[in-house]
Amino acid sequence: EPEVTQTPSHQVTQMGQEVILRCVPISNHLYFYWYRQILGQKVEFLVSFYNNEISEKSEIFDDQFSVERPDGSNFTLKIRSTKLEDSAMYFCASNGQGIYTEKLFFGSGTQLSVL
Amino acid sequence: GENVEQHPSTLSVQEGDSAVIKCTYSDSASNYFPWYKQELGKGPQLIIDIRSNVGEKKDQRIAVTLNKTAKHFSLHITETQPEDSAVYFCAASGGSQGNLIFGKGTKLSVKP
Numbered sequence: 021e022p023e024v025t026q027t028p029s030h031q032v033t034q035m036g037q038e039v040i041l042r043c044v045p046i047s048n049h050l051y052f053y054w055y056r057q058i059l060g061q062k063v064e065f066l067v068s069f070y071n072n073e074i075s076e077k078s079e080i081f082d083d084q085f086s087v088e089r090p091d092g093s094n095f096t097l098k099i100r101s102t103k104l105e106d107s108a109m110y111f112c113a114s115n116g117q118g119i120y121t122e123k124l125f126f127g128s129g130t131q132l133s134v135l
Numbered sequence: 136g137e138n139v140e141q142h143p144s145t146l147s148v149q150e151g152d153s154a155v156i157k158c159t160y161s162d163s164a165s166n167y168f169p170w171y172k173q174e175l176g177k178g179p180q181l182i183i184d185i186r187s188n189v190g191e192k193k194d195q196r197i198a199v200t201l202n203k204t205a206k207h208f209s210l211h212i213t214e215t216q217p218e219d220s221a222v223y224f225c226a227a228s229g230g231s232q233g234n235l236i237f238g239k240g241t242k243l244s245v246k247p
Binding site: 024048053055061062063064065068076078093111113123124126127128129 | 169171176177178179180181184224226234235236237238239240243
């Protein structure tokens with residue numbers, strides 16, 4: 021089965037530093053998502069992206085966050101100035117049609133630790 | 136907005152027994168309810184889903200039931216096997232917000 025790949029698997033950073041989390045969605049998918057999961061808490065929606073634009077974002081996705089599709093294969097999440105509370109597992113996901121009843125394919129996640 | 140509660144947070148069963156995980160949702164407009172399985176070191180993978188026009192759906196050893204009136208849905212795994220050990224997430228969508236709202240997850244351990 022096709023896979024969404026995420027790099028790195030673990031990222032450690034100092035508070036206030038910028039981090040970029042990288043994802044390669046499934047090649048024929050057009051809709052891309054970022055979710056995060058703080059340890060012991062729910063998987064939370066951050067943002068959805070289609071046609072080089074943000075489709076929807078949650079309250080969590082504030083001005084410190086941005087997403088980009090810099091080329092035809094990568095999809096990135098940037099956190100400009102990390103805070104301790106940004107420590108979480110970040111999941112990238114994609115699907116083909118972007119409708120909510122469609123299966124989401126998730127990557128294995130990037131564990132971000134902000135010290 | 137939608138809120139999904141999931142119970143129990145951990146579940147331990149003997150191989151061959153059944154396992155049941157329950158979720159409740161708050162938004163009566165939600166109409167799509169998927170279940171995801173997350174194995175160690177991997178991302179969540181869809182294992183079964185149900186739409187609100189259906190009360191039950193089964194796929195081999197896995198079944199999901201939905202009670203729209205009570206706003207709860209459950210995952211049933213029969214004849215559990217050690218490879219069923221994982222974290223299971225329920226989710227809901229289709230209500231006031233289109234994106235999936237997840238439960239907290241249930242860590243299922245199947246002891247041989």
